[in-house]
Amino acid sequence: MHSNVTVISEINLDAPLAWTRANLEELRLLQSLQGNILKGHGRDFTANIFFKFDAGKEIQSRRLLRELANFHLTDAHRQLLEVKKFKETGESGGPFCHLALSSKGYEALGLAAQAPPDEDFQRGMQDPSSIDALKDPAIENWESAFQEEIHCLLLAGHESENETTELADALVSLLEEAGCTIIHIQRGKALFNAAGNGIEHFGYVDGRSQPLMLVEDVEGESLVGLSRWSPVFPLKTVLVKDPGTSDTFSFGSFLVFRKLEQNVRAFKTREQEIADLLQLTEDDRELAGAMIVGRFEDGTPVSLSDEARGRMPPNNFNYVDDPGRRCPFHAHIRKVNPRGSGGAEPEDGERSHAIARRGIPYEDVARCVHPDDLPEVTDINQFIRQVQPQLPEDGVGLLFIAYNSVIANQFKFIQRIWANNTSFPVQPPGPHGIDPVIGQGVNTPNDQKLPNEWDNPDKGTNDNCSFSGFVRMKGGQYFFSPSLTFLKNL
Incomplete structure (x- = not known):
């Protein structure tokens, strides 16, 4: 007699993932995971929108996040398909969006109990203990926008500066309609050298040595050698079980943002x-x-x-x-x-x-x-x-x-x-x-x-x-x- 019970296996976080050969469980993970975590989004222009929710309007704010998740945010599987298509046809992947919440953001949504229990995340980078541990400048020396209480970062990226501005404007309209306050919009703009490699403002190639958590990326790197240093890293390098859902295949990641002036x-x-x-x-x-x-x-x-x-x-x-x-x-x-x-x-x-570094220069x-x-x-x-x-x-x-x-x-x-x-x-x-x-x-x-x-x-x-x-x-x-x-x- 055959059982009709579906056996659900655990995701192996101790190894990289072969996304083009993903099984059903791995596919569910990728479709629930936001893009940019396992692989950089690849857009040359970004608008990093920092905002906070309207006090006392938790229901309206949650509705906003549902709308963003259903119609604007890019899942990891879709992002990888876009990368594959670009390599094969040269066709642009189009807009990209990613959303991240601060600890104060969870509180403003009335969801503090569903926030990750990481102590540094809970305290925030503005906390005096964090500033002291990292030897960061005193908070009064930060840019004024980052001295504010920030609930959310919405990262928007596109292929051109104009397209990114249009995308950001549309997202800002959604946020403001939901009663959110825009604290700051920080633009990013990729720099490349003559060989086409990404660089930072001092002129040095940036991001060459990254942990590779996708088997397909490892296979590409193996062409130049892995004998003395292996860039192969497991999924657990970045993935954390999302405490906000009981779904077995839903993961998130801690995002660290720092504006570094050169x-x-x-x-x-x-x-x-x-x-x-x-x-x-x-x-x-x-x-x-x-x-x-x-x-x-x-x-x-x-x-x-x-x-x-x-x-x-x-x-x-x-x-x-x-x-x-x-x-x-x-x-x-x-x-x-x-x-x-x-x-x-x-x-x-x-x-x-x-x-996993996913930075971009700014001007x-x-x-x-x-x-x-x-x-x-x-x-x-x-x-x-x-x-x-x-x-x-x-x-x-x-x-x-x-x-x-x-x-x-x-x-x-x-x-x-x-x-x-x-x-x-x-x-x-x-x-x-x-x-x-x-x-x-x-x-x-x-x-x-x-x-x-x-x-x-x-x-x-x-x-x-x-x-x-x-x-x-x-x-x-x-x-x-x-x-x-x-x-x-x-």
């Missing part, structure tokens, strides 16, 4: 000063910045080469054969992804801190010159005359967005225990200084040391290469991106 002029000037200190000349001057960031501007890891290679940025490398002689211990990419070299815990422990003030169009220089005097005046000191930066499953063990750990910690890595014993790009706190002079000559320990190190303070946190918040199942059933 002083491009001061950063690039300091690069040139350090090139002088290291007596680098002509094309070799780019090595100074490479040792600070850990990659050349084109993405070539400085641990593999003393010059930019101008090819697809390699990612299959580690620091086993590099005890700081090529890539310094405090270099940005080594600080935030030590690849088994941190010395404080096994490599598997280090990998547990990984986050509150338009740049005069694209990073790729700046003139080449051979000395600092030429730089000061020809390049420095064209570089912005403020008004540009990165809208940092990252997904994680445990804020304290991922984003917060990376910022507090790695980037801000002058004693990390712990082997060899430091101090090594803070992360020169995103590190916050006191950067003691002479802690950050650069080799006088690449891969030649006999030449010693230069201790006068302090580098910090060129990225300023302007505000942010912790959010949770709930499942569409939760939102559709409010």
Whole structure:
């Protein structure tokens, strides 16, 4: 006798997902999960709409979220189909929308009991304990919009600036009709180098080393090698069971948002000063910045080469054969992804801190010159005359967005225990200084040391290469991106 009972299996969160071969349960997960979590949405323009619900109008606010979930938000499966179609036909994926709630947002909806119990999420990034732990600026020094109580982030993206503006305007109308107050709209605009790789305002390739949680993405990366560093990560890196629904296949993720302003002029000037200190000349001057960031501007890891290679940025490398002689211990990419070299815990422990970064540059003030169009220089005097005046000191930066499953063990750990910690890595014993790009706190002079000559320990190190303070946190918040199942059933 055959049973008519359907057996429901658990999703395997301990492995990546093969979405093109998804079974019924995995398909249900993807259709309930919001896009952008497992893979970046890929739009070149965004409008990040921060708003709050009208006090005492919980029913109206919930109705708004149901409408957004049913007609505007993009599920993960649809997003992946759009990516596949674009690769095959070149046809645009069209508009993209994603919604995330703060802890205060759940409270305003009368749903505090259904909010995730994560302590950092519950307190919020504005909490004094969070500011102190991360060494963030005092809240009165944040942009005024981010000093406000924010209930929700609605991320809208499209292929062009005009289309994104039209999409954002339509969404704002919906929000205002439901009685919501728009606190701030923060625009994002992707930057690309001549090779088509995404870059940030300092001119460096960004996002090359990401945790890959889809088997199809892993298969693509395997073509360039996985022997020395594996980008393969399990779904549990970002996925959290949505506590707002009993549905077995409904997951969400914690979204960390931070607006990071970049002083491009001061950063690039300091690069040139350090090139002088290291007596680098002509094309070799780019090595100074490479040792600070850990990659050349084109993405070539400085641990593999003393010059930019101008090819697809390699990612299959580690620091086993590099005890700081090529890539310094405090270099940005080594600080935030030590690849088994941190010395404080096994490599598997280090990998547990990984986050999925989905940021995009912003230009509150338009740049005069694209990073790729700046003139080449051979000395600092030429730089000061020809390049420095064209570089912005403020008004540009990165809208940092990252997904994680445990804020304290991922984003917060990376910022507090790695980037801000002058004693990390712990082997060899430091101090090594803070992360020169995103590190916050006191950067003691002479802690950050650069080799006088690449891969030649006999030449010693230069201790006068302090580098910090060129990225300023302007505000942010912790959010949770709930499942569409939760939102559709409010």
